[in-house]
Amino acid sequence: MSGPNTEYDPVQVTPLDEEHVTAMREQALAAIAGAGDLEELRAVRTEHAGDRSPLALANREIGALPPQARKDAGRRVGQARKDLTTALAARQAELEVEAEARMIDEEAVDVTLPWDRRPAGARHPITMLSERIADVFVAMGWEVAEGPLVEAEWLNFDALNLGADHPARTMQDTFWTEPAEHHLVLRTQTSPVQARTMLTRTPPIYVVSPGRVFRTDEYDATHSPMFHQVEGLVVDEGITMAHLKGTLDHFAASMFGDGITTRFRPSYFPFTEPSAEVDLRCFVCRGLAPAVADCRTCKGEGWIEWGGCGVVNPRVLVACGVDAERFTGFAFGMGIDRTLMFRHGVSDMRDMFEGDVRFSTAFGSDL
Structure with missing residues (x-):
């Protein structure tokens, strides 16, 4: 083996x-x-x-x-x-x-070579200005609030003390959606955002709300059925008209330069009491004689109408669940489109909405 x-x-x-x-x-x-x-x-x-x-x-x-x-x-x-x-x-x-x-x-790129044949786009100046306005208030410690464009009738009118017979509810001022029994509208102002904020939060409240709004206006050089507003709301203890005046003076100086202030003229708004129209000191002649007499911007007045404001009506506070005995507040609203026209000499509002990129590129990348 x-x-x-x-x-x-x-x-x-x-x-x-x-x-x-x-x-x-x-x-x-x-x-x-x-x-x-x-x-x-x-x-x-x-x-x-x-x-x-x-x-x-x-x-x-x-x-x-x-x-x-x-x-x-x-x-x-x-x-x-x-x-x-x-x-x-x-x-x-x-x-x-x-x-x-x-x-x-x-793969090195020569940045000095001629750029592409396709022209570059541009951010819209309304968008840039809205962001700049928001930055002004965020720097003051405020918050930015947003809301839907299609709004409930109660939030757009009733909560803001606009009664059932108020003329703003009619078809001449408001876009209503169908069916009517849903009680929905295209918001006529950004004030419903303020109502939503008060309903969901407790004071102190410091918010600013820029955004689009809709009204049945004619479409011409100074009006549009779709435009932009910025509204501010403060609800806290001990708030007065003096706080409102100081806030708007700071806002005006941030938009139009140092030394530009505001003045109040008595007015009426259902959601504020007392209420005032806000005038802006003319940023061209600055309201100083003899330049004011020949100023085409303010037409010799020395002041330019800018928006509305006032102390929040206690009825609005109560409707939104805020203790009106303890808290007071102020609110204001200005047109962003109108502010852009003032700042940059835009004479025709339609230029903002026609979609011509040449209008946007003229503003560069910063306002």
Whole structure:
């Protein structure tokens, strides 16, 4: 009975002899060094270090060796494969650096070259001015509040002390949605945002609400059925008209320059009592003689009508769940479109809404 084969038969395991393993290793290292880019290196990795590479196939032959020969063969093949792994990692790092440098060079953009044939767009000046106004009040510690364009009749009118017989509810002033029994309107002012704020929050409240509003006005140089307003609301303890005056003077100076102040003229609004029209000191002649006499901006008055304001009517506070015995407040509203016309000498409101990009690009990227 014959015993186990303990003899090393070099004929059966030629791929594992030292000379053959060295040759495969040198061939693979040469291919790695000769790879010119990452794509070529990937091909070399598959050919010389993949599952079907010569060294991988040789490694499978180790199990066929007698026990005393396996250790040396395993060491030779393992060291060769380790050398390949190290060389592949080093060469990949080199090629990645080269590829990045080449990309930076090839994809560099000459910013001095003529720009694309397609003209660039521009942000609308109404949008930019709305954001600038919001920034003025945020810097004072206020918050920006928003609301829906389609508003409930109660929030747009009743909560603001506009009774059922108020003329503003008629079709001559308001866009009503169908069906009528839903009692929805396109908001005629941003004041419903103030009502929503008081209904959902407790004082102190300091909010400003810029946005689009809708009324059935004629579309001409000074009117539009869709325009933009900014309204402010403060509800806190001890609020007076003096706080309102100081706030509007700061707002006016932020929009039209230092030294521009406001004045109040007695008026009537259902949601404020007392109420006032806000006039803006003319930013051209600054209300100073003799320039005021010839000023075409204010037409010799020295003042320009800007908006409305007043102390929040206690009925509005009660309707919105605020304790009118403890808290008082003020509110104001100005036209953003009108402010833009004042600031930049826009003579025709229709220019703002016709979609001509040349109008927007004239204002640049900052107002």
